[in-house]
Amino acid sequence: MGAAELESLTRVVDRIRTNIGTVIEGKPEVVTSTLVVLLAGGHLLIEDVPGVGKTMLSKALARSIDCSVRRIQFTPDLLPSDVTGVSVFNQDTRQFEFRPGGVFANIVVGDEINRASPKTQSALLECMEERQVTVDNATYVLDTPFMVIATQNPVEMEGTYPLPEAQRDRFMARVSVGYPVENAELAMLRSHASASPLDDLEPVTDAAELRKLADIVETVHVADSVLGYAIGIADATRRSADLVLGASPRATLHLVRAAKAWAAMNGRDYVSSDDLADLAEPVLAHRLVPGVEAAMAGRTASDIVRRIVQAVPSPEARRA
Known part of the structure; x- marks a missing residue:
């Protein structure tokens, strides 16, 4: 690996970091941890109390990359097939057709993952580890890069289910956003009160470039x-x-x-x-x-x- 490749990587990382920083005020260490997981090809768990910007952080990262993004809102009545997909019988062709679920994207934002039942949470196990989904004995390979960014409230909150050990083990890292410092909260009130900063966020890289950066990290x-x-x-x-x-x-x-x-x-x-x-x-x-x-x-x-x-x-x- 040459110096030019490292310089290219740090340049792209700085662009993404700056982009997310326009939305998430005063949390550079959290943004850096998020980018580490992205480049390492892992999945990220963001855990904290409601209202501190967990979903905003995950959306800001997703919008900073020009690639496919899907959001899954985890609720108690969410089914595993909503996550992985389901085979549906087509009356015209008289055959079953596969309809992809929410995980078929480069960036999957799983909002409040611990509000779904353990059965539905477990639907993510195969795709997070093996980058594939098996439905009705058929296996579907997921595109790369593939990253799950899941948010969850602490288990003490009402209506939550603790994540199974096998599920937690598939997340490369867990970060907590935490409450903002006074200056950051003041800046947030000024900029977020009238409109969402996500509306003006433009992609600064794409899936192809991320694949190149992942290859650099491997070396x-x-x-x-x-x-x-x-x-x-x-x-x-x-x-x-x-x-x-x-x-x-x-x-x-x-x-x-x-x-x-x-x-x-x-x-x-x-x-x-x-x-x-x-x-x-x-x-x-x-x-x-x-x-x-x-x-x-x-x-x-x-x-x-x-x-x-x-x-x-x-x-x-x-x-x-």
């Missing part, structure tokens, strides 16, 4: 010692007395892929141990299940991940 080098560090962090979660469910091998793979995207966005063609440490919390925390004692003591999965990262020696520390 980022990861040394064996850094891979060993990623495994060490994941293994520490599996052995932690505070957790009843540690990180899966898929989680380790997602951590390395996200770190490659993070390194490329920072103009480097190699991954450092610091990249893994910086991304460990958003990539791993939502997959982990704290034990009863840890939960009673107020230790969250994020707290446990931070402690583990501090405890696991990096390759540089081992050589010292």
Whole structure:
């Protein structure tokens, strides 16, 4: 990978970041995490209380890319066939025809995913992992890039269902938007009160260019010692007395892929141990299940991940 390719990647990323920044005020770290997941070919879970801009963030990213976009509003009566598609009998041809569901798009915005039943949530499992949908013994391949951006309210909110562990494990990262700082909220009131800023948002890249950027990210080098560090962090979660469910091998793979995207966005063609440490919390925390004692003591999965990262020696520390 040459310097020109890295420069091209950072230039496109800056365009998308600036575009989203006109809609989401004062949240550069959240936007950056979103772009990491996009370039790494993963899926993003945005979790926070109502009204802080979860759906606005997902729509802003979707509108910044000139590609197919579908939105699925998850409700208690949503059916799996609404998500994946259904075979319908055509009276004229006397044959069954497949009508694609909401997942047949490059960017799929799943709004309030935890308001649908676990059965409907599970309809996303195959498409998120294998980029395909199987209906009535027929398999339909999804286009690339393919990214699910799902928003959810905290499980304490009324009318929500907790996401199954298998579902959470398919999201590369989870981010929280959080409340805006005073200046950002003031700017939002001035600009959003009269019209939606999404109305003026124009695409700054397209699906073909994103595929090229994903190929660049794939070529980022990861040394064996850094891979060993990623495994060490994941293994520490599996052995932690505070957790009843540690990180899966898929989680380790997602951590390395996200770190490659993070390194490329920072103009480097190699991954450092610091990249893994910086991304460990958003990539791993939502997959982990704290034990009863840890939960009673107020230790969250994020707290446990931070402690583990501090405890696991990096390759540089081992050589010292």
